[in-house]
Amino acid sequence: MGQVRVIVGLGSCGIAAGAGKVYERIRSLKEAENLDFTLSKTSCSGMCYREPLVEIIDETGWYLYGGIDEDRSVELLNSHIANNNPVKEYMVCTDLYETPDSRFFRKQVKIALRNCGIIDPENISEYEGRGGYEALKKIVSGNISSREIIKEVTDSGLRGRGGGGFLTGLKWKYTLDNKSPDKYVICNADEGDPGAFMDRSLLEGDPHSVLEGMIIAGLAVEASSGVIYCRAEYPLALKRLDIAIAQARERGYLGRDVFGYKGVCFDISVKEGAGAFVCGEETALIASVEGYRGMPAKRPPFPAESGLWKKPTNINNVETYANIPWIIREGAAKYAGYGTEKSRGTKVFALAGKIRHGGLVEVPMGITINDIVFGLGGGIPGDKTFKAVQLGGPSGGCIPAWLADTPVDYESVNATGAIMGSGGLVVMDETTCMVDIARFFLDFTARESCGKCTFCRIGTMRMLEILVRITEGTGREEDVPVLEELAGQIKESSLCGLGQTAPNPVLTTLRYFRDEYEAHINLKKCPAKVCKKLLRYEVSEGNCTGCTVCAKNCPVDAISGERKGIHHINQDICTRCGICYAKCRFDAIMVN
Amino acid sequence: MRVERLNSKRRELVSDGKTDTGPLDVVIKKYSGKKGIMIPVLQETQRIYGYLPRDAFLRLSEELDLDLSHMYGVATFYAQFRLSPVGRHIIRVCHGTACHVQNAESITGALEETLKVVDGGTTDDGLFTLESVACLGCCSLAPVMMIGEDTYGKLTGSQAVKVIKDIRVKEKDLPI
Numbered sequence: 021m022g023q024v025r026v027i028v029g030l031g032s033c034g035i036a037a038g039a040g041k042v043y044e045r046i047r048s049l050k051e052a053e054n055l056d057f058t059l060s061k062t063s064c065s066g067m068c069y070r071e072p073l074v075e076i077i078d079e080t081g082w083y084l085y086g087g088i089d090e091d092r093s094v095e096l097l098n099s100h101i102a103n104n105n106p107v108k109e110y111m112v113c114t115d116l117y118e119t120p121d122s123r124f125f126r127k128q129v130k131i132a133l134r135n136c137g138i139i140d141p142e143n144i145s146e147y148e149g150r151g152g153y154e155a156l157k158k159i160v161s162g163n164i165s166s167r168e169i170i171k172e173v174t175d176s177g178l179r180g181r182g183g184g185g186f187l188t189g190l191k192w193k194y195t196l197d198n199k200s201p202d203k204y205v206i207c208n209a210d211e212g213d214p215g216a217f218m219d220r221s222l223l224e225g226d227p228h229s230v231l232e233g234m235i236i237a238g239l240a241v242e243a244s245s246g247v248i249y250c251r252a253e254y255p256l257a258l259k260r261l262d263i264a265i266a267q268a269r270e271r272g273y274l275g276r277d278v279f280g281y282k283g284v285c286f287d288i289s290v291k292e293g294a295g296a297f298v299c300g301e302e303t304a305l306i307a308s309v310e311g312y313r314g315m316p317a318k319r320p321p322f323p324a325e326s327g328l329w330k331k332p333t334n335i336n337n338v339e340t341y342a343n344i345p346w347i348i349r350e351g352a353a354k355y356a357g358y359g360t361e362k363s364r365g366t367k368v369f370a371l372a373g374k375i376r377h378g379g380l381v382e383v384p385m386g387i388t389i390n391d392i393v394f395g396l397g398g399g400i401p402g403d404k405t406f407k408a409v410q411l412g413g414p415s416g417g418c419i420p421a422w423l424a425d426t427p428v429d430y431e432s433v434n435a436t437g438a439i440m441g442s443g444g445l446v447v448m449d450e451t452t453c454m455v456d457i458a459r460f461f462l463d464f465t466a467r468e469s470c471g472k473c474t475f476c477r478i479g480t481m482r483m484l485e486i487l488v489r490i491t492e493g494t495g496r497e498e499d500v501p502v503l504e505e506l507a508g509q510i511k512e513s514s515l516c517g518l519g520q521t522a523p524n525p526v527l528t529t530l531r532y533f534r535d536e537y538e539a540h541i542n543l544k545k546c547p548a549k550v551c552k553k554l555l556r557y558e559v560s561e562g563n564c565t566g567c568t569v570c571a572k573n574c575p576v577d578a579i580s581g582e583r584k585g586i587h588h589i590n591q592d593i594c595t596r597c598g599i600c601y602a603k604c605r606f607d608a609i610m611v612n
Numbered sequence: 613m614r615v616e617r618l619n620s621k622r623r624e625l626v627s628d629g630k631t632d633t634g635p636l637d638v639v640i641k642k643y644s645g646k647k648g649i650m651i652p653v654l655q656e657t658q659r660i661y662g663y664l665p666r667d668a669f670l671r672l673s674e675e676l677d678l679d680l681s682h683m684y685g686v687a688t689f690y691a692q693f694r695l696s697p698v699g700r701h702i703i704r705v706c707h708g709t710a711c712h713v714q715n716a717e718s719i720t721g722a723l724e725e726t727l728k729v730v731d732g733g734t735t736d737d738g739l740f741t742l743e744s745v746a747c748l749g750c751c752s753l754a755p756v757m758m759i760g761e762d763t764y765g766k767l768t769g770s771q772a773v774k775v776i777k778d779i780r781v782k783e784k785d786l787p788i
Contacts, residue, residue, distance in 0.1 A: 033750045036763035068752035214708030217749035252655070252692055253748060255761065294651050295691030297746065311650030312682075313689040329647075370751060372710035378752030410709060446709045446751075460712050464746065470689075575725075597718075 024057040024101060029073040029137060031064030031224050032217075032256050038089055039072035045090045046074075049097060057101055063225030065137025066380035067124060070112050076100055086112035086121075124377050124396055129358055131366050132181075132342040133382045136225030141260050144267040147228040153273055155348035156232055159239060160279045166196055169240040173344065175352035177364030182208055182300070182337030183412065183441040184517075185363075185430045191334060194324035195241040198332035203243035205234055206328065206335040208305060209250040209257070212297040213413030214464065216444030218368040219338040221380050223250065223257035226342065227264035231288060233341030235273065236348060238286040241334045246288040249305055252295060261290055297414075297468035301516045302327075302335045304470065315470045316516035337442065339368055359385030363429035373410075373446035376401050389424040393447055404449040408532070412441025414461045414468075415521030417528025418454060437528040439521065453550035454533040455540050459487035461525035465518065476519030479510040483526060491551040495541035500530065549611045552596040556612045559587050563608035570600035570609065631667040635660045640675045650678060650686050654693055663694040699734045699741035701779060703759050705772075708747030710754040719755050720744060722769030726776060739783060740776065 028034075028043040043061060050059055067073060070086030074096060077083070083106055085096060092110060099105045106114075112121045130136075139146035147153070159169060174189025195203065207230060211219040223230060234246045250258055265288055268274040278284040291309050298304045299314040306328050308314040327333025343365065347355045356364045363385040369392065372378045376398035383392060389409055393399065400406050408418040417438035419426060426432050433440045448457070466480040483506050486499050507523030514520050530537060539545050546554040559570075559579075566584040571577075578594040581587030587608075589600070601609040639656045643649040653676065657668050664687055673680045687693040705711075705720045720731055723742055727735050734741040750756045753765025757772060764775055 032763070033753055033765075036750050036753055036756065036765045068750075071753075211749070212746065214712075214747035215710050215751055216747070217751055220749040253745065292652070292655060294655065294693065296689065308651065309648060311648045311686070313685055372751035372754065373713050378710075413709065444709065444751075446713065448713060452713050457713075460709070468746075597721075 024079075025075075025077040026057050026059050026101070027075040027077070028059070028061050029063065029065060029071065029075075030061045031137075031221060032254075033064060033068045034071045034073065035256070037071035041090055042072050042074065042088055042093045046093050046097065049094065055097065055101065060140050061142075062137055062139060063141050064221045064380060066128075066133065066221070066382075067112065067121070067137075067377070068379035069377045070121070073112070076106075078104075080104070080116075082115045083111060084113040085110040121377070124379070124381075124398070127387065127391060127395055128382050129366050129384050130382050131346050131355070131358075132222065132229075132339050132368055133225070133380065134346060135229060136221060136380075139226065141225050141227055142263050144228060144264070144271060147226070151349060152228055152345070153232055153271075155345040156235055156273060157279060158348060159236060160281050160284060166240050166242060169236065169348070170196065172348060172352045173240070176343075176347045176355040177352075177359070178340065178343055178347065178355065179363065179430065180337060181339035181343070181367065181442070183415070183439060185440060188336060188340055191324065191336070192237065192240050194322070195243075195332050195334040198325050200332050202329070202331045203241055204328045204331055204333040205238045205241065205243045205246040206302075206305065206309070206323075206333055207234055207246065207248040207341055208300065208302065208335055208337045209248055209254075210293045210300045210305060211251060211254075211338070211442065212300045212468075213415075213442055213444045215370065215372055215410070215413055215446045216442050217370045218380060218443045220251075220254050220257050221370075222338050222342050222368075223254065224260055227257075227260050228268065229342045229345055230338055231264055231268055231274070233336075233344035234288060235278065235286050236344050237334055237336065237341065239284070241332070243332075243334065244285050244287070246286065247309055247328070248288060248290045249293055249299070249309060250290060252292045258290065258292065265290070296470070297464070298470045298516070298518050301518060304516065305335065306333065313470070315472045316518075318515060339443070360427065360429045362431055367428065367440070367443060369428075369443045369445045371397050371445050371447065374400055374404065374449040374452065375447040383428070385429045386427045388427050389419060392428070392445065393424065397447065400447065400449050404451060406447070407450050407452060408448045408454070410438075410446040410448065410457065410525075411444070412439040412521075412524070413444045414464050415439055415517060415524055416441045416444075417524045418448070418457065418532065419528070420532040423532075437524065437531055439524070451548055451550070453491075453546050453548035454529040454536050455487065455491055455546075456548075456550050458526045458529045459484065459491055462487055462522070465522040469518065469522070473514045473516075473519055475510045475513035476515075476522065479506050479513075480519075480522050482506055483510075483523065487526070490537065490540045491546070492553045493540070493544045493551075495537075497541060499541060500534075500537055504530065545612075555596045556591065557589055557594055557596060557598070557600060558610050558612065559589060560608045560610050561586050563606045565606050565608070567606070569603050569605070573599050573603045575599065627667045627670055629667070631661070631665040633667050633671045636668060636671055640672070643676060649676065650683065651690070653678070654683070654687055658693060661697075663697050697734075697738075699739050700783075701739060701759050702741045702743060703757060703776070704743050704745045704748065706746075706748040706750070706754070706756040706758070707744045708749075708751060708754070710751035711747075711756055714754040716755040718769045719757060719767055719772045722773050723776065726773045739780065 074085045074088045170192045178188045180186045296314045299308045301316045303317040304314040323333040359365050368382045406421045408420045419436050462484045466484045469476045471477045564586045571579040578590045707716050756765045
């Protein structure tokens with residue numbers, strides 16, 4: 021009998037869903053009963069919605085089980101391992117036949133995520149086993165010059181995956197052209213967009229691919245040290261980075277004389293961010309690494325000319341670096357073969373919000389939003405209607421359902437008023453209020469504005485006040501034009517991307533959902549029934565059976581009524597918490 | 613940003629003698645003479661005390677040659693740093709986009725009511741500090757909260773309250 025392998029997915033979401041306990045349970049059972057299989061761990065395969073995931077590979081095939089808790093893991097061992105009887109009930113995917121979940125993977129092309137969910141991220145040998153560090157070896161042993169590396173990256177058409185979309189090869193060339201004995205390579209892992217977790221998954225799932233990408237960038241721009249600036253909120257990513265760096269040093273991929281080649285030196289250190297969204301902006305990030313408040317600086321000079329410690333510096337995002345080893349190994353043409361003419365390759369998206377199959381997907385550029393939401397994501401849960409997707413976080417915008425056949429590439433997305441951003445894709449349904457979403461993002465940017473530029477500091481606050489007013493039912497008719505005027509001024513008068521894009525969520529919702537603003541302002545109604553101050557909970561006399569459940573659950577005792585009699589909600593006491601609506605089994609609570 | 617400012621009435625730069633700065637020896641030794649150390653130094657100090665005590669500012673400033681106003685500027689800029697002590701357990705409720713559309717507000721609301729603190733506050737018994745954070749990156753488990761290293765996903769208000777109650781019960785069993 022061939023060796024049976026059991027693999028548990030231990031990414032942050034998996035662990036949050038209980039995968040750590042499952043792993044321990046399987047490990048202790050294996051030891052106690054001396055079971056014959058190898059147990060290993062991997063990171064996130066992207067299927068966050070079915071976590072915790074357990075894979076079993078035996079001579080009959082590959083099986084992926086989802087929603088496995090401790091008890092179910094015992095069941096798996098008893099049935100599948102001990103009796104060769106796969107448990108259909110928990111099966112998510114297998115290579116033997118199609119399952120409903122198979123389509124989550126079908127349209128995906130995994131380049132940046134090539135190893136995520138497959139290898140054990142804490143074991144460098146597994147990375148090497150899948151072609152890891154071969155790209156670096158090819159460069160060093162083949163004596164490939166900086167110019168040749170840059171040409172390859174440029175030809176691949178890879179553009180900055182952090183959201184900027186600047187051609188990576190060109191950025192590297194600028195840094196190379198600025199001569200200096202000291203240069204730096206920085207990896208921006210300050211993934212601050214709420215709703216985005218691509219970089220976290222990559223660092224947790226395949227840290228070596230990011231390291232290898234950075235080393236190659238270092239050789240290309242002639243830098244000898246690199247810095248990874250990672251959010252402190254990602255403890256697991258930080259831990260796995262530390263492990264990976266130590267392993268890479270031990271193998272001689274990092275440090276002096278890379279691969280034993282004299283004079284080829286590159287080392288990487290990790291800096292922990294301290295919680296400031298603006299540090300995702302490159303000049304603010306550099307200020308933060310230097311130990312200052314993370315405030316952006318005027319460009320030019322660009323970091324390629326004067327960056328960290330005033331030396332030429334190349335900054336790319338995590339996902340950009342993760343693509344590099346693959347491009348060098350497989351060739352620029354193969355990468356450029358995916359995607360559209362101006363947006364080559366693939367892009368990782370974090371699917372979240374009102375979607376059935378939330379998780380991490382990597383798709384070729386040019387695929388439509390509909391394909392992502394309904395094809396891979398399985399559509400909207402419940403019988404709700406798809407309303408919009410929010411792309412690009414606080415800097416991005418909402419693309420309405422009727423534009424969901426927009427292909428996902430830099431130019432097409434920009435044309436809708438949203439931006440590609442780093443890849444957060446939050447799906448919204450009819451129960452999401454677009455004015456509330458605009459308020460939510462403005463609340464975020466107003467709080468995170470560093471305060472350097474007046475329009476960003478004060479303007480976002482003024483916009484937020486207006487949006488709060490509208491959602492609370494005291495909006496005025498002139499509010500919409502004032503919002504538009506402020507938005508234009510903030511965009512034009514801010515130094516960095518945070519301010520220049522902060523009004524986008526408001527502008528796109530105004531463009532596509534102006535009727536919702538008007539309903540809030542003129543009719544004092546929230547069509548999505550989200551804005552609490554505009555709601556009114558009432559009992560439908562026809563449906564009320566007098567079961568008293570609502571009255572018992574009301575936290576403020578606003579509901580009165582006899583058993584078997586029609587109940588009544590006292591509007592003066594009601595806090596519009598919605599508990600009665602959620603608890604009523606007879607649809608007798610109406611929201612207006 | 614979100615950090616409470618030091619009381620502006622006390623201006624004299626002398627130690628209040630409340631903090632044992634002995635544990636800072638390691639930090640000072642590790643970073644002495646290096647550049648770009650401000651943020652890591654403050655992070656390690658906060659790891660020791662749970663917040664940044666006044667006396668730590670004074671000692672670090674002197675021994676690592678860091679400008680006090682620069683230190684204070686950095687400490688109040690970044691959301692991570694705190695200038696006052698926190699509870700034993702820090703509850704971080706995620707208010708990222710995905711959690712927001714899945715009603716994270718109701719989690720914070722339920723916890724505020726149970727703990728009788730407002731967002732950002734610490735309970736009287738010093739057990740819990742309630743915080744809102746921008747995004748914990750577990751969006752597909754929304755709404756999410758994190759207590760210490762443990763993440764809790766797909767929460768409702770009452771489930772969140774139950775987690776807190778369980779911790780309270782465990783704490784009572786512990787000898788003081």
